[in-house]
Amino acid sequence: MNISYRESERLQELLVTAVLPNGLQVVVLPREGNQVTYASLTVRYGSLHRHTIRGQDGHERTVPDGVQHFLEHMVFARPDGLNAYKEFEKRSADISGFTSHALTSFAFSCVEHVEANLIELLELVQTPYFPVDLVNAERRIIEEEMRMYETDEDALVQTNLLEALYGRDHPLATDVLGTPDSLRLIDCDVLTECHRLFYHPQNSVLLVIGDVQPESLFQVVAAHQAQTSFASWFPQPLHLPTELDQAPVAKQLLERNAPFYLPLVAFGSKEHMQGYMSQDLLTMELTTQLAFEAILGLDSTFQQEMQDKEWIEGELCMQTELLESHGYAFVAGYSMEPQRLQAQLRHALQQAAQYGVSEASFRRAQNAILIRYLQEFDDVQALGARLSRHLAY
Amino acid sequence: MQEFLQFEQDGIHVHVLPKPKNKMIHVQVSIIAPIHREHWTAQALLPHVLLHRLNDLQVEWKQETWCNRHLITLQLLQAHERYLPGHTTGLSGSLQKLAALLLNPWFLQSPTDLETVVAQEKRKQGERIREAREGHHAKQRLLALAAPDHPSAWPMYGFEQEVQVLDSTALLQRYQHLLQVSEIHVFVVGAVQTDEVCAAVRSAFDGAPPLQHLPDLLIAPAKPEPLLIQESSPGPAQVSAALHVGSVFSQYPTFWMLYNLYSALPTSRLYDRTRNQQQWVYHIDTYLVEETGYLFLHTRSESHHRSEFITACREELFRLQTDPLSDEDLHTLSTACARQLRFRMDLPWRAIAYQLKIAQIGSAFTLPRMVAEFPNVTATDLLHLAQTFTFDTIFYTGGEDI
Numbered sequence: 148m149n150i151s152y153r154e155s156e157r158l159q160e161l162l163v164t165a166v167l168p169n170g171l172q173v174v175v176l177p178r179e180g181n182q183v184t185y186a187s188l189t190v191r192y193g194s195l196h197r198h199t200i201r202g203q204d205g206h207e208r209t210v211p212d213g214v215q216h217f218l219e220h221m222v223f224a225r226p227d228g229l230n231a232y233k234e235f236e237k238r239s240a241d242i243s244g245f246t247s248h249a250l251t252s253f254a255f256s257c258v259e260h261v262e263a264n265l266i267e268l269l270e271l272v273q274t275p276y277f278p279v280d281l282v283n284a285e286r287r288i289i290e291e292e293m294r295m296y297e298t299d300e301d302a303l304v305q306t307n308l309l310e311a312l313y314g315r316d317h318p319l320a321t322d323v324l325g326t327p328d329s330l331r332l333i334d335c336d337v338l339t340e341c342h343r344l345f346y347h348p349q350n351s352v353l354l355v356i357g358d359v360q361p362e363s364l365f366q367v368v369a370a371h372q373a374q375t376s377f378a379s380w381f382p383q384p385l386h387l388p389t390e391l392d393q394a395p396v397a398k399q400l401l402e403r404n405a406p407f408y409l410p411l412v413a414f415g416s417k418e419h420m421q422g423y424m425s426q427d428l429l430t431m432e433l434t435t436q437l438a439f440e441a442i443l444g445l446d447s448t449f450q451q452e453m454q455d456k457e458w459i460e461g462e463l464c465m466q467t468e469l470l471e472s473h474g475y476a477f478v479a480g481y482s483m484e485p486q487r488l489q490a491q492l493r494h495a496l497q498q499a500a501q502y503g504v505s506e507a508s509f510r511r512a513q514n515a516i517l518i519r520y521l522q523e524f525d526d527v528q529a530l531g532a533r534l535s536r537h538l539a540y
Numbered sequence: 541m542q543e544f545l546q547f548e549q550d551g552i553h554v555h556v557l558p559k560p561k562n563k564m565i566h567v568q569v570s571i572i573a574p575i576h577r578e579h580w581t582a583q584a585l586l587p588h589v590l591l592h593r594l595n596d597l598q599v600e601w602k603q604e605t606w607c608n609r610h611l612i613t614l615q616l617l618q619a620h621e622r623y624l625p626g627h628t629t630g631l632s633g634s635l636q637k638l639a640a641l642l643l644n645p646w647f648l649q650s651p652t653d654l655e656t657v658v659a660q661e662k663r664k665q666g667e668r669i670r671e672a673r674e675g676h677h678a679k680q681r682l683l684a685l686a687a688p689d690h691p692s693a694w695p696m697y698g699f700e701q702e703v704q705v706l707d708s709t710a711l712l713q714r715y716q717h718l719l720q721v722s723e724i725h726v727f728v729v730g731a732v733q734t735d736e737v738c739a740a741v742r743s744a745f746d747g748a749p750p751l752q753h754l755p756d757l758l759i760a761p762a763k764p765e766p767l768l769i770q771e772s773s774p775g776p777a778q779v780s781a782a783l784h785v786g787s788v789f790s791q792y793p794t795f796w797m798l799y800n801l802y803s804a805l806p807t808s809r810l811y812d813r814t815r816n817q818q819q820w821v822y823h824i825d826t827y828l829v830e831e832t833g834y835l836f837l838h839t840r841s842e843s844h845h846r847s848e849f850i851t852a853c854r855e856e857l858f859r860l861q862t863d864p865l866s867d868e869d870l871h872t873l874s875t876a877c878a879r880q881l882r883f884r885m886d887l888p889w890r891a892i893a894y895q896l897k898i899a900q901i902g903s904a905f906t907l908p909r910m911v912a913e914f915p916n917v918t919a920t921d922l923l924h925l926a927q928t929f930t931f932d933t934i935f936y937t938g939g940e941d942i
Binding site for chain 2: 157158159178179180181182183230232233235236237238239240241256257258284287288291292294295297298406408409460514517518521522524525526527
């Protein structure tokens with residue numbers, strides 16, 4: 148087992164990485180004295196991964212939308228019938244999962260029994276268990292979840308924005324949960340095959356942050372993995388529709404009626420990512436964040452002016468997603484004056500493109516972002532969520 | 541487990557949680573003022589006027605009511621000098637900045653601007669009141685139905701008909717009076733030394749009013765008759781319920797465990813039954829508003845499952861008698877509660893928020909003491925406390941059957 152060490156003198160942090168014989172990448176950030184330990188097992192399998200599988204009948208079929216999220220739910224089913232969440236609670240741990248466009252991640256935080264919880268996490272994620280009755284019950288729960296998000300303002304505005312940028316058929320514009328129709332097509336066969344293909348150690352990263360000794364933790368995980376068998380791995384091509392990423396913005400304007408008290412508006416742009424390597428992504432993400440912060444951030448002239456004119460209600464929020472397959476960034480907020488806000492926003496961005504930003508704005512933005520990142524180091528769960536994402540891509 | 545160090549200094553209640561490895565220093569100053577109905581509208585406007593010129597966006601502020609108390613909170617987050625050299629004013633600078641905002645507000649230096657600012661803020665406050673009313677959250681509506689006379693049910697931004705008649709001079713006098721009768725609390729979490737905090741507090745709060753202690757907390761009484769309200773709405777079917785729990789602070793660890801049996805947590809029997817077994821709901825929002833004497837439950841559910849959900853809520857209370865928790869379940873529940881609080885202690889703002897609550901209800905319930913108490917709570921304790929709870933307001937909205 149090769150172990151590598153990366154130390155940051157400025158942050159006074161150490162990142163220790165090992166790759167196990169079965170391909171599982173294990174990363175440890177030791178934090179002596181930390182009360183809470185965080186661990187995540189992240190699988191590079193998200194809603195963008197549209198692909199085909201060969202079923203037990205030998206026929207190829209396209210995997211229905213929402214299968215990644217369905218799998219995330221089903222991971223918590225245990226063959227012994229016990230409630231997985233409750234089992235973690237017995238060991239002072241709290242476990243959860245989430246599915247995004249690019250990955251599915253399972254994480255726990257605990258104050259005791261780190262090793263036992265870690266083994267349980269590996270067992271839970273790597274052991275497929277999809278009995279028909281539980282799959283049917285979980286489908287009803289996900290249908291309820293879908294209904295809940297029907298009135299979720301943030302989810303609605305983001306889905307609409309992605310539809311405007313990429314077009315209705317692009318997987319980015321399809322809800323991570325899938326659709327009611329696609330849910331009905333997900334069965335034990337599909338779940339089993341997708342789990343076999345994608346929930347493989349070579350496609351996973353295990354991250355641990357806490358008061359642990361990295362080398363001994365590697366031994367514990369390696370011993371467990373040596374006793375677990377997996378299908379021989381063959382890398383699946385990621386059928387990300389990159390050709391659509393080259394296309395122009397699908398719709399310049401998309402308006403939908405929704406029962407919100409104030410209109411919620413989002414302005415987005417897409418980035419053509421062809422040619423960028425994964426090591427460029429972090430730099431690009433930081434650069435985009437810096438530009439947004441300097442031009443449109445909370446303390447910027449733009450946002451102050453918009454608040455003074457009462458063209459926005461509350462603060463604008465900004466989000467970026469930059470992967471090798473696609474990239475987009477958007478600004479969203481409540482406004483009774485969306486057209487005026489849009490015109491002013493374009494003007495501010497054009498001015499910045501033409502004349503740049505002032506040194507003072509740049510320093511302020513840089514400071515704000517540094518503080519945001521430093522703050523995450525005091526919140527092990529926030530740090531873990533960010534690191535998991537960066538380590539996976 | 542670490543605990544806040546608490547002491548009083550020069551009229552200020554000081555709470556320090558040293559975390560030597562933290563990269564940030566969290567500083568919070570809270571004014572806790574008593575409230576009365578006749579002054580509430582003025583008090584609700586005061587922070588907006590006081591912090592009108594808050595251009596330093598590193599400072600965040602909020603106001604809230606907690607029982608019969610008004611909390612005005614300022615927060616400042618700074619990187620430790622070690623990690624961002626040259627870009628931080630340090631603990632002392634943070635406290636100076638926050639103390640100046642409260643004790644030496646801008647309108648004392650430029651009183652001529654006060655009238656203009658008050659006029660602006662009165663107009664904005666009117667808009668905030670209307671927006672809050674339109675965009676009413678289920679919990680707030682339920683609170684207004686369940687305990688209309690309790691301060692927590694008063695409009696957050698004051699009473700609309702009273703805002704426009706507020707006068708700037710009276711507002712200024714109200715603020716000066718409040719400073720005399722309020723408690724001032726300082727909270728610091730980060731890589732700091734206690735004597736460093738003492739010196740910074742002494743320097744920043746020189747001239748602060750004498751130490752104050754507030755009147756007792758006011759808990760709303762239960763309704764004599766239960767109330768069922770049904771409201772048609774184009775939105776999805778939802779159900780909210782107010783469970784009157786009374787004054788729970790004397791049995792806080794027991795109450796915390798009971799709350800866990802009702803929330804959307806793995807230990808919740810209600811959640812297990814209505815979500816995992818029946819699939820009636822996806823999530824249950826549980827709002828612990830213990831300062832009012834209520835616990836609120838809210839969920840989205842198909843119309844035909846709403847009454848079943850309420851029945852399940854009632855039955856889960858009785859179930860503690862017919863099907864008491866096993867020793868193993870009790871142990872899991874106790875472990876889960878301890879875990880939640882230990883997580884809270886690990887997150888600076890959440891640890892401060894809890895410590896602020898402790899400042900109201902008494903230091904018998906600090907996080908480490910609660911964690912130590914959970915294993916002593918018995919199934920009988922849970923049953924006895926649950927038997928005092930009553931559902932007194934149920935609210936159905938949306939759906940096809942109304």
